[in-house]
Amino acid sequence: MRLFRTLFKKPDSPESNESDILSTVLRITNRDTNGKKDINLSGESTLLLNANDHPFFTDIKSSLKELDKELFMSTMRTPLQGLKSETYNSCWIIFESTNNQKMVDDINAISSHIANLGLGENMTAAVFKGTIGDQSFYCICNYRTSKFYPLVPLGHDMRDNELEMKIGDRIASIGIPLEPHENWYSLSDVPI
């Protein structure tokens, strides 16, 4: 639980601020490089959970509907489809909004709620979709280390490591805590 206290703001705090690690991702938005706004968040994100036989996961759609009623997560994508990963025993909760701040608030709220259910260890990562120039990338927040890293999938399990290095340098330069390179693990089936 200590990890989540450091990761996220208190669920009842009125607005997110940069005291929580996840909100630092908002620094990516419309970053200038030589007068050009070339790196941005695209307004889609997902929370990756490692499922087990807890009732929350056995009927996750109902669980999330209940949560939605309670927390009013306006950015959570509904209807809730494609939640389960085919390859791993994991599931994704997808968020969409033009308001990145609101999206982060919702992820923080749902994360705190899931942690309060005693499922903190089941939260793997929050994944934010972004663009650099014309290229899409993911900015992944690893919940175990509270640090971010970029992922640029090229399909067929290939990645553009060079671009990832460049994005990594950029996000580190704007104060986002960067994961060491040896922990830049892939995610094969991100649904956004």
Place this chain on the structure above:
Amino acid sequence: MQRNSIGKDHQLTIRMLATGLMLLVAYLALFGLLLISGLNPIFVFVIGIGMVFFQYFMSDKLVLKTTKAKAVTKEEQPKLHEMIERLSKIGGIPKPRTVAIMEMEAPNAFATGRSPKHATVAVTTGLLSKLNDKELEGVIGHELAHIKNRDVMVMTWASLIVVVAGFLMQMLFWMSLFGGFGGHRRQGNGGQAMAMMMVVYIGVIIIYFISQLLISTLSRYRELAADREGAIMTGSPTNLASALKKISGQIAQIPEKDLRQVEHANAFFIIPALQGNAIASLMSSHPPTEIRVARLMEMQQQNWHLLR
């Protein structure tokens, strides 16, 4: 196009010869121990040679099978084939019989085969995607230099002593377990014979480890020689230096695994235990990248092209 009068690194040649001499001494010591032990040295060496022969003739097929490398045609990989063909001509060797690709994100390459005529060059898809054409040329040049220098043959036969000593170690171990080194069969001096066999056993173990060190040292020297030869083949030491930096640098640290495969494995806190370890570097088959890059840059700074 062919460049046969390639400048030599005399210091490196002397070091290789010195390592070879030490290996010869190790061979003689092993032979001596075999004579003392009463085991038939010819029998032991014939078995060792048989094993090495198998390795020598089957190495290319075995490596291709274990790495799941797939042979590619000129139509499938025209650029790679053209590059290998061109550099082979410059190096004065026939184009390797097989060009193969391994579906692997980690950037890597290898050359194998018992002779230039039976050679195979394989590269990973990661190498093709991560390196630019010049850097790829540097790596291919290095691999072709291994073929030209007949490194598979040299290293396979040099490692005969390790194979023989390893075989002997196992043999003596089982003899000690089940027959007490055969001491009870030796009339009269059972205890003395057993002590003698213990000395032989310890001697073989020492020779095994020393030979391993010598083979690793020789391998590192052959790598440096291939770096040099490859750089001369491509005409630019910086191509390989840049490729090595890219391959072994931060990009190489990026893992291939999925986050979900490792999240419970404490992988986030593990520091490779052997990194920077002196013993590990002594046993390493490749010299440290910093040394290789430094030597290549030194070559670049000198009027290295005048060596051609």
